[in-house]
Each structure stands twice: as structure tokens, then as C-alpha cells.
Amino acid sequence: MDTIKQRLARGEVLKVAAAGRIVHHNLIQMVGVHGGFQAVWFDQEHMDYPTEKLEVGTLACRSMGMDSFVRIPPTDYAIVTRAIEAGAGGVMAAQVRSAAEAEQFVKWAKFAPRGFRGLNTAGWDARFATIPAARFAEQSNRESFVAIQIETAEALAECDQIAAIDGVDLLFLGPADMSQNLGVIGEFMHPKCLAAIDSISAACAKHKKPWGVVPVNPEYAGMCVEKGCRMLSVAADVRIINAGIESIKKAYAKFFE
Numbered sequence: 001m002d003t004i005k006q007r008l009a010r011g012e013v014l015k016v017a018a019a020g021r022i023v024h025h026n027l028i029q030m031v032g033v034h035g036g037f038q039a040v041w042f043d044q045e046h047m048d049y050p051t052e053k054l055e056v057g058t059l060a061c062r063s064m065g066m067d068s069f070v071r072i073p074p075t076d077y078a079i080v081t082r083a084i085e086a087g088a089g090g091v092m093a094a095q096v097r098s099a100a101e102a103e104q105f106v107k108w109a110k111f112a113p114r115g116f117r118g119l120n121t122a123g124w125d126a127r128f129a130t131i132p133a134a135r136f137a138e139q140s141n142r143e144s145f146v147a148i149q150i151e152t153a154e155a156l157a158e159c160d161q162i163a164a165i166d167g168v169d170l171l172f173l174g175p176a177d178m179s180q181n182l183g184v185i186g187e188f189m190h191p192k193c194l195a196a197i198d199s200i201s202a203a204c205a206k207h208k209k210p211w212g213v214v215p216v217n218p219e220y221a222g223m224c225v226e227k228g229c230r231m232l233s234v235a236a237d238v239r240i241i242n243a244g245i246e247s248i249k250k251a252y253a254k255f256f257e
Contacts, residue, residue, distance in 0.1 A: 017039075021237055044071060085120065096148050156200070172212040175215075
């Protein structure tokens with residue numbers, strides 16, 4: 001399986017799906033069966049579910065050749081390492097407000113000498129204690145994916161410093177919360193929001209880091225890709241279900257009159 005980091009290093013534009021409200025292995029495998037998606041990200045910012053469900057979800061991803069990462073609030077050291085030990089390829093911090101917070105999140109996700117993640121080889125990432133500790137720590141530090149969401153005005157102001165942090169692999173724009181923080185809720189094409197995109201794009205270009213986004217429509221996605229975006233979160237569980245229901249009602253429109 002090609003990982004997110006490997007694909008980004010090749011300059012690919014990744015299409016990823018999100019699972020939060022409906023975290024089920026069958027849905028994840030359906031995404032994989034249809035093809036075209038390189039990864040799934042699990043939302044544990046707005047939702048909370050047992051580690052075992054996350055383990056099954058990441059297993060479903062791997063069964064379809066897809067990588068995965070988990071979005072979590074940067075408030076609890078332990079959930080960062082749990083996510084990686086559960087089998088996710090990495091983690092993404094939501095609602096970051098400063099470069100200092102981003103740096104702390106990276107340290108939570110990395111072993112010494114870069115960070116202070118607790119060393120436990122019993123999880124999937126160490127293949128259930130079959131990888132020697134020193135090799136495992138080096139391998140994890142090198143391979144684990146760390147993204148930082150830029151969705152607050154404070155993080156936007158420090159996005160250059162955040163992009164410069166060693167161990168931050170990608171910045172991820174959250175358009176909804178960014179519009180809220182800039183005082184223009186839902187106005188995704190407002191000049192303030194467009195300026196935010198340009199700031200993130202410039203910071204990532206300067207520090208040779210990719211960035212991602214939840215695009216609001218295909219035209220928005222195209223604009224972002226032209227500005228260097230390399231990860232498009234174009235599908236989510238609820239959106240997939242709604243689109244399916246709407247498609248069926250449209251196909252059988254005369255029966256829904």
C-alpha cells in the first residue's frame with residue numbers, strides 16, 4: 001500500500017473520504033471498491049467512538065489498499081498515540097491556534113529525539129510487539145503522518161511558522177470554521193476566505209509542504225489545486241448517504257410526486 005506521505009512526496013493529488021457519523025467497515029470498503037480514493041480520515045473531533053471501532057476501520061482501509069488518518073482535538077496526549085497504535089497512518093490536529101500548539105502536537109506523535117510519545121510496541125504500528133523497540137521508534141518517526149488544520153484566525157496568522165515545523169507534513173484548511181473565525185460564516189468565496197487560501201498556499205510553497213482542503217464544490221477544488229493543494233476531502237459518510245438518497249429520488253421522481 002502506498003502511504004499518504006509517499007503519494008504526497010510524488011506530488012499526487014489525493015482524494016480522501018471522511019468517516020465520522022457512520023463509522024462502519026462495510027461503508028469504508030464500499031468506498032474502496034468504487035476506487036479512486038487513496039485514504040480515509042476518521043473524525044474524532046465531532047464524534048467519539050471506541051478504539052476497537054477505529055481499529056476495525058483502519059483494518060478495512062488497509063484491506064482496500066487505502067491509508068488512513070484520524071482528526072482529533074489537540075487537547076489530549078493519549079488519544080494521539082492511541083490513534084496511531086490502532087492502525088491509522090497518522091493524525092490531524094483540529095482547532096489549532098498557534099505554532100506552539102502545533103509543535104506540541106508533533107511531539108505527542110513522535111518518539112525521542114523529536115518528541116515524547118510513550119513507547120509501547122503492542123499496537124498494530126509495531127506489528128503487535130514483533131518489531132524491536134529502537135527500529136520501531138525510528139520507523140514510526142519517519143513514516144507517521146502529521147497534519148495540522150488551519151481553521152482559526154490565530155493559526156492563519158501563524159501558518160508560516162506552522163508550515164516550517166519539522167514533522168508537520170501537511171496543512172489542512174477547514175473552510176467552514178475558517179469562515180466562522182473570519183466573521184463571514186458560509187461565505188467561502190469571500191475575499192477574507194480567499195486571502196486565507198493564498199496565505200496557506202504561500203506558506204506551504206515556501207516550506208515545501210503540501211496542503212489539503214474540504215472543497216465546497218468542484219470549482220473550488222480546482223482553484224485550490226491550482227494554488228498547490230494536494231489533498232481533497234471530497235466525500236464524507238453523511239454526504240455519501242445523502243447523495244445516494246437524492247439520486248434514487250431523482251431516478252424515481254414520478255413516484256415521489
